[in-house]
Amino acid sequence: MSADIHSLSGAYAVDAVDGDERVLFEEHLALCPECRVEVASLREAASALADLTRAETGPDVRRAVLDKIGTVRPLPPLVQRPAYDTATEHRGIPTEEVGTVVRMPRRHVLTWAGAAAAAAVVGGVTWQQFRPQEEAQLTAAEKVIRASDAHRFQQSVDGHTMTIVRSPAMRRAVLIAEGMPAAPKGKDYQAWFDLPGRGMVSAGVVRPDASDNVMVILEGDAAAATGAGLTVEPTGGSPAPTSDPIMLIPFT
């Protein structure tokens, strides 16, 4: 990618990027080993600055933390998954030069905050370690994102960027989101393709991972679809949307 995106490494290392820049740079990171090394080394250096500001926590904080961990199960380690697995727990998404980036105006009716109001937004660790991206280990989702005809469509939902990358040649689309809280109890997010003559057809239930990230291949013929949407539905999904979309992106 361009020298321009490379020069974001410092700002990225100290979280001095906005949400869109973060997504773009992380896509770049997944492809650029030099930048991964640089970011790690700059984070190391920045961490040393914490030696200048040390402050003890009060006893209440320590007690609260040690009490709470007893009720929280540590996540399993990240392991290399077989190529057919399209779920993801990390956001290092490789992409070739993408085509047109279309930014959509906010059209959602509900925000995530509204849609997931009942869900306690514990928030995910958004810092992820990048795994080696070797061609042979590309997941199906990564293959779509790297397709030469991949186009990206983005929309901001409640301050977070949702991205759909569509490859007409592969007839597939991938939904990518970060900071997306789990759906409220008894609900699931469900994706939809807008198919000419058929209306909204389910493209599958979408569940954010433990870090509130999503990278999933949508089910169905993405090449025929003229757009995609996301709604909150009863657990397991519905045959047709039963609520207003929180995201609606035309493929134009």
Add this chain to the structure above:
Amino acid sequence: MSRMAGPDRTPASLTGRGSAVVSVARADSLIDWLQASGRGDQDAFASLYDAVSSRVHGLVLRVVRNPAQADEVTQEVFLDIWRQSARFDPQRGSALSWMLTIAHRRAVDRVRSAQATTERDSAWVAKNQDTPHDSTAERAERSLDAQRVRNALDALTDTQRGAVELAYFGGYTHTEVAGLLDIPLGTAKTRIRDGLIRLRDSLGGAR
């Protein structure tokens, strides 16, 4: 202001909060504790907490500023560290950097979401900048650590240092840094990167 030695301090020091443990709390111990935490070992996590909490909390407090909010963020950070502990990969960086990266991101997220709805709380509550309750040896080590970092920062130009500090301690984006310093958009990004590179190289030489 003096702080009460809370009831947890005594058992904490018995289980290893003392200066001896902290002074040997080097990279290997942090990694061991983190990996044991990933397997659910709460005692290991307590040791980890005692070894790194002053750095984590100090950074969070510096960015967030509001002591009550900083306490909340610090708790969230440690719960995240606990949850994610099995995902730390020592091949890709130090344990301390991994934990402080989590802390910094959370602190920045907090101030940015707060600023969307309300002015950032500007009250800097000095009383919360407690004198650390620690031993002479620990204080000496802290002051050596801090001196090493201050020396490294001296290698930066004033403009680089200003940009790095606004980004790291201020929690501002490079675009906001450019606005605060009244410099062109791309310039802040470059200063932050060049400053961090110089800091890195300078720290490397000082080790």
